[in-house]
Amino acid sequence: xxxxxxxxxxxxxxxxxxxxxxxxxxxxxxxxxxxxxxxxxxxxxxxxxxxxxxxxxxxxxxxxxxxxxxxxxxxxxxxxxxxxxxxxxxxxxxxxxxxxxxxxxxxxxxxxxxxxxxxxxxxxxxxxxxxxxxxxxxxxxxxxxxxxxxxxxxxxxxxxxxxxxxxxxxxxxxxxxxxxxxxxxxxxxxxxxxxxxxxxxxxxxxxxxxxxxxxxxxxxxxxxxxxxxxxxxxxxxxxxxxxxxxxxxxxxxxxxx
Amino acid sequence: xxxxxxxxxxxxxxxxxxxxxxxxxxxxxxxxxxxxxxxxxxxxxxxxxxxxxxxxxxxxxxxxxxxxxxxxxxxxxxxxxxxxxxxxxxxxxxxxxxxxxxxxxxxxxxxxxxxxxxxxxxxxxxxxxxxxxxxxxxxxxxxxxxxxxxxxxxxxxxxxxxxxxxxxxxxxxxxxxxxxxxxxxxxxxxxxxxxxxxxxxxxxxxxxxxxxxxxxxxxxxxxxxxxxxxxxxxxxxxxxxxxxxxxxxxxxxxxxxxxxxxxxxxxxxxxxxxxxxxxxxxxxxxxxxxxxxxxxxxxxxxxxxxxxxxxxxxxxxxxxxxxxxxxxxxx
Numbered sequence: 001x002x003x004x005x006x007x008x009x010x011x012x013x014x015x016x017x018x019x020x021x022x023x024x025x026x027x028x029x030x031x032x033x034x035x036x037x038x039x040x041x042x043x044x045x046x047x048x049x050x051x052x053x054x055x056x057x058x059x060x061x062x063x064x065x066x067x068x069x070x071x072x073x074x075x076x077x078x079x080x081x082x083x084x085x086x087x088x089x090x091x092x093x094x095x096x097x098x099x100x101x102x103x104x105x106x107x108x109x110x111x112x113x114x115x116x117x118x119x120x121x122x123x124x125x126x127x128x129x130x131x132x133x134x135x136x137x138x139x140x141x142x143x144x145x146x147x148x149x150x151x152x153x154x155x156x157x158x159x160x161x162x163x164x165x166x167x168x169x170x171x172x173x174x175x176x177x178x179x180x181x182x183x184x185x186x187x188x189x190x191x192x193x194x195x196x197x198x199x200x201x202x203x204x205x206x207x208x209x210x211x212x213x214x215x216x217x218x219x220x221x222x223x224x225x226x227x228x229x230x231x232x233x234x235x236x237x238x239x240x241x242x243x244x245x246x247x248x249x250x251x252x253x254x255x256x257x
Numbered sequence: 258x259x260x261x262x263x264x265x266x267x268x269x270x271x272x273x274x275x276x277x278x279x280x281x282x283x284x285x286x287x288x289x290x291x292x293x294x295x296x297x298x299x300x301x302x303x304x305x306x307x308x309x310x311x312x313x314x315x316x317x318x319x320x321x322x323x324x325x326x327x328x329x330x331x332x333x334x335x336x337x338x339x340x341x342x343x344x345x346x347x348x349x350x351x352x353x354x355x356x357x358x359x360x361x362x363x364x365x366x367x368x369x370x371x372x373x374x375x376x377x378x379x380x381x382x383x384x385x386x387x388x389x390x391x392x393x394x395x396x397x398x399x400x401x402x403x404x405x406x407x408x409x410x411x412x413x414x415x416x417x418x419x420x421x422x423x424x425x426x427x428x429x430x431x432x433x434x435x436x437x438x439x440x441x442x443x444x445x446x447x448x449x450x451x452x453x454x455x456x457x458x459x460x461x462x463x464x465x466x467x468x469x470x471x472x473x474x475x476x477x478x479x480x481x482x483x484x485x486x487x488x489x490x491x492x493x494x495x496x497x498x499x500x501x502x503x504x505x506x507x508x509x510x511x512x513x514x515x516x517x518x519x520x521x522x523x524x525x526x527x528x529x530x531x532x533x534x535x536x537x538x539x540x541x542x543x544x545x546x547x548x549x550x551x552x553x554x555x556x557x558x559x560x561x562x563x564x565x566x567x568x569x570x571x572x573x574x575x576x577x578x579x580x581x582x583x584x585x586x587x588x
Binding site: 035036037038039040074075076077078079080081082086087088089090095149152153155156157186187189217220221224225228229232233235236237238239240242243244246247248249250251254 | 282283284286287289290291339340342343344345346347348349350351389391392395396504507508509511512513514515516517519521523524526527530531534535537538571572574575577578579580581582583584
């Protein structure tokens with residue numbers, strides 16, 4: 001399966017279609033990540049090639065790749081604790097609307113070396129340029145960069161491995177062929193993940209290609225989750241029944257009188 | 258040709274970077290995180306041992322331990338309920354065989370207990386949506402464990418000193434009445450040989466059900482002293498009856514938490530149960546070798562220690578002032 005994708009890509013890279021600009025082709029090692037009972041995280045491999053022909057102008061600075069992986073969006077609350085009457089209580093909170101649950105920004109060198117800050121901001125590239133919509137009463141606006149809630153949100157997400165920015169996350173194997181690994185920690189949320197691969201040359205965005213993969217619970221995990229969500233009452237009764245059975249079993253096994 | 262070599266390189270590196278298989282890790286479907294199955298099993302055994310030794314459910318130990326492992330307080334509270342149901346059922350069955358259960362009194366306590374549990378689950382849901390669940394659980398633990406633990410230590414030390422000095426142990430005086438005995442709706446409970454009003458019985462049931470649902474504890478360590486001090490119930494029937502109440506309130510808390518909050522992790526619960534019911538059997542044998550006062554002193558110290566641990570958590574400057582949580586749909 002993996003080999004056939006690779007071969008297909010190799011064929012694509014090899015077949016020279018008439019084009020004046022570069023074309024970007026990419027694929028991921030798997031498009032479906034199963035969360036089963038032995039799931040402890042996974043690592044996907046993204047690979048791709050830059051297609052060029054005789055008419056393509058030579059790029060003096062070489063090519064740069066920035067791949068952004070965005071997980072399913074969630075409304076997340078960030079709480080801040082304060083001391084009230086001697087104890088620490090969640091006092092303030094901010095809601096970040098439709099924030100990515102997972103975000104990885106992978107590149108072959110530091111982002112500010114690839115493009116200028118204006119371009120990065122316009123393309124929303126990098127954690128610093130992530131638009132985090134914050135709800136304040138009725139208005140929804142992007143949060144300020146120095147906002148302590150935003151900073152802490154990004155920091156906690158990074159600590160959990162759910163947000164990451166890797167300046168050496170993309171490796172060029174040949175000048176026109178690259179690979180990147182997408183690390184998925186054990187706590188990745190299930191859902192659809194979008195992968196956006198951008199090709200830069202001489203600080204300009206010259207090509208872009210999307211890809212995607214899905215993280216889903218499978219087998220027993222899926223059955224349990226679906227039962228808990230859709231048939232809460234029966235699930236609860238079954239769990240309680242299981243408790244009674246376990247208790248009865250123990251009292252029979254260890255019975256001494 | 259060069260591309261071919263590069264692709265071979267890609268395939269090779271994929272192999273070395275592939276998933277490492279850890280057989281002891283199991284992914285919990287509702288808690289959404291992998292845990293070491295042996296750690297959970299060992300916790301179940303240890304808490305089961307303590308619960309069997311003292312005749313309590315052990316929820317007040319298990320819930321904090323799970324939170325410490327990184328399981329969210331909400332999932333911990335909801336899942337521990339089913340674990341306590343299992344160990345109390347196993348205990349109740351052996352007391353049933355010894356005819357040490359007052360079913361009539363148990364049913365009266367239950368009437369209050371079910372209402373209390375429903376109120377507790379409602380408050381739990383409400384607090385969770387307000388983002389104040391953790392702090393409420395924390396403060397309640399400190400207050401409850403501090404007071405109960407302190408009282409138990411003082412009482413048991415006094416009892417130990419009394420027996421040291423050779424004074425006779427204070428016996429239950431059948432004639433002694435408190436204001437509780439003046440309340441209406443009086444009922445006679447034959448097996449426990451007491452004649453009390455139904456109102457304090459309902460009230461005790463309500464408190465245990467309520468506290469249990471909010472804090473993820475069975476309330477055995479609360480119920481036993483309450484039955485002895487307020488209702489003057491004889492010790493012969495008190496533990497068995499308390500286990501029946503714990504069983505029903507915790508089983509219904511499991512169902513209600515599952516139906517309203519969808520937070521019961523059956524996989525986690527099953528591992529805890531397996532360890533818990535086994536540990537409880539060995540604990541019960543160890544407990545029979547100790548005197549009642551010693552046992553109460555030990556339990557009191559344990560309860561107090563957990564309470565102090567929670568108090569430190571609330572008072573000390575937290576490691577991280579910020580925390581993230583998904584926004585609940587219900588708000």
